[in-house]
Amino acid sequence: MKRNLVLQTDFGISDGAVSAMYGVANTVDPEIRIFDLTHDIPQYNIWEGSYRLYQTVNYWPEGTVFVSVVDPGVGTSRLSIVVRTAANQYIVTPDNGTLTHIKQDIGIVEARIIDENVNRLPNSGESYTFHGRDVYAYTGARLAANVISFEEVGPKVGVDNIIELTRPKAYLEGEVVFGNIDILDIRFGNLWTNIGRELFIESGVEYGDSLEVTIENNTHQVYKNIMTYGRSFADSHLGEPLLYVNSLDNLGVAINQGSFAKAYHIETGANWKITIRKISRLISN
Template identity: 50%
Template sequence: MSKSFVVLQTDFGLNWGAVASMYGVCKQVDPGLEIYDLSHTIEQFNTMAASSCLQYTIKYWPKGTVFVSVVDPGVGTARKASVAKTSNGYYIVTPDNGTLTHVKAMYGIEEIREIDETVNRYPGSEKVNIFHGRDLFAYCGARLAAGVISFEEVGPSYPLSDIVVQELTYGKTGDGYAEGQVDEALEKFGNISTNILIEDFEKTGIVQGDMVRIQIKNEDQVVYDEPVLYHRSFGFAEIGDPVLFNGLASFVALGLNQRSFAEKYQIKGGKGWTIRIDKIRQ
């Protein structure tokens, strides 16, 4: 049986041995497994950030890849340890705590199974219940990827309707305008992501090269209200100038050329952060 890739995502960070322990467990299952990192700097306990990151990453990997995603504030409690088989051909090994929200909405989930700890738990770990990332998820994911177990041998299936999801809302669009929420500020480059789908934004009639007026509010306080270029990438704006663009996660995004938009304007994103985009008509 051919082996699948294993891709790890956590909120553990890399300044201690947690991720290396997950690697070690996988290699004990099968030394030949190829293991890769998606991210280990997801904001701690932020299951929706993990969900979003999975949504825009999984489709770029070969079908059958096993993603092990562990952002688990409820570790050791009654929340289910699960493996989801997505409708577009991937496996996600994760606590069922909201991490599957975006994947279920964007791609669909064909089947989900609860991990049978009597079979698919790292031997000798039974007295520890605070590191399921290593003892359940990495171990079960490695066994699945290596072909030691089939998907059916993960454990019992349960109804798709029982999957824990958080509410997803999408921006609204009309002739010459769009409005929605600032979902998050991306830490590395300081761009901000919205909940306005690119395919919906295309219906506004706003095209690349147009100038738009963007207003961002935190609750009722206006924190940004300026004209902005909408274009294909940062290089069409001067260094330090803003540009609206199609982001990598299927949504419209906003940034500064070679600067941090989020840092300059102190934008965090999330509940209460809204954005309005209006075409500037000549």
């Protein structure tokens, strides 16, 4: 049975790059089912590529093949690999940190280096700037169509050697929770943190509690205010901030029908820190 092929890139769709990847995959086997994860990863943003895989992979059937191309090091000595996850999915990607979240949160059981003597688009010449088409889409399609087995991708490489990006961990001190702004819910401007729901609950909070939220960029305070922890956006008034649990079971920060990120110029990454402490419940007349 053929597997699904899911594509993710930072190419955008304003030119023919993604279409070329589709064409290569269809040339391998026109019956392959091809889907887009996203092609709107910010250019060269390996961290976001890693996170979007983590956000998506578990919701696809076992055996699905993902091709992720966010590759600022294309043409360099960085490896091109295919991994098999603990959930028996396959990811075709440069080994540049794109697998950070998958490795740490889902697990990788085996990795193989793509043998370009076998798994490279025929007649693709001496181009070393479009591996997304010539190597990754081609290899991913061959794997999805069962033209090659996982073992035929190429030689094994140690899972421990797969490159990981720096990824801070959330933690609890007393009743205060410390974390980072991992990513944005881009369409709506909500902040998605690395604070898991279970860790947050350990601090003793309950729905309806008021909490002081502080956001810093390095040591510069960007935001400080009191907001409510709610089940949904209905637990706040229009334009009010709130804390909620997002679709990945992590804590989110939002403005009801507004963009928190735009309102306060919040970005993401290891330098963007969030602190949450419980205060006495606010009572309004």
